[in-house]
Amino acid sequence: xxxxxxxxxxxxxxxxxxxxxxxxxxxxxxxxxxxxxxxxxxxxxxxxxxxxxxxxxxxxxxxxxxxxxxxxxxxxxxxxxxxxxxxxxxxxxxxxxxxxxxxxxxxxxxxxxx
Amino acid sequence: xxxxxxxxxxxxxxxxxxxxxxxxxxxxxxxxxxxxxxxxxxxxxxxxxxxxxxxxxxxxxxxxxxxxxxxxxxxxxxxxxxxxxxxxxxxxxxxxxxxxxxxxxxxxxxxxxxxxx
Numbered sequence: 001x002x003x004x005x006x007x008x009x010x011x012x013x014x015x016x017x018x019x020x021x022x023x024x025x026x027x028x029x030x031x032x033x034x035x036x037x038x039x040x041x042x043x044x045x046x047x048x049x050x051x052x053x054x055x056x057x058x059x060x061x062x063x064x065x066x067x068x069x070x071x072x073x074x075x076x077x078x079x080x081x082x083x084x085x086x087x088x089x090x091x092x093x094x095x096x097x098x099x100x101x102x103x104x105x106x107x108x109x110x111x112x113x114x
Numbered sequence: 115x116x117x118x119x120x121x122x123x124x125x126x127x128x129x130x131x132x133x134x135x136x137x138x139x140x141x142x143x144x145x146x147x148x149x150x151x152x153x154x155x156x157x158x159x160x161x162x163x164x165x166x167x168x169x170x171x172x173x174x175x176x177x178x179x180x181x182x183x184x185x186x187x188x189x190x191x192x193x194x195x196x197x198x199x200x201x202x203x204x205x206x207x208x209x210x211x212x213x214x215x216x217x218x219x220x221x222x223x224x225x226x227x228x229x230x231x
Binding site for chain 1: 120143155156157159164169170172204206210219220221222223224225
C-alpha cells in the first residue's frame, strides 16, 4: 500500500494562497491522487483528483511533479469558510474490475485567520 | 436529489455487543463504501459494495462485515465490539465506484458516531 504523509496543521490569513503538500514516496504507476475537504460533523467532500502534472477546477489546483512522489493542493485566496481538515488519498487499482486499495493521509487542519 | 443518509446518527454500545449501521445511497448510485474515522488513525477504508457484492476490502478484522441490498442500500455490522471500535463511521456512494481511478465523485453521508463503553 502507498504511504501518505501530510502536515498536521497549517495557518493562513484570509486572501492568501495556501499550498498543502502530501508525500507519497512509494506511489505506483497506476495510483491516483485525490484530495478531500472535511468540516466538523460532516463527511468528506471531494475537492480534486489527478494523476500527473497539473489539474485545476473551480475551487483548487493540484500539482503533481514528474516523479509523482508528492502532490500539492493549492487553494487560491482562502476565506474563513475554508477552515477545515484536508485529506490526501492515494487510490491503487488492483486486479479485478473496479478493485482498488485506498490509503488516506492523516489530514491537515487548515485554520484561516481573519 | 437527496444526499446519502445514514442511520442512526449516534449510538452507544457496550463491549461485546454487536451493532448494525445503515446507509442509503443517492438514488441511482450502485456503489457504497464504508469508512472508519478516529482521531488517532484518521480515515480508513473498510469495504465497498457494488451491485450487492463486496468488491473491495480494507485491512480490518472479520468482525467488520457488510452487505448491500438490491435497492443499493447497505448495512455494516460490527460484532463483539471493542473499545477501539469507537469512531465515526462514514458511508459514501457513487455511480460506479470507479472514482479513485477515473475521477468520479464520491458523496459522503454525515456519518454514524459509535461510542463503545
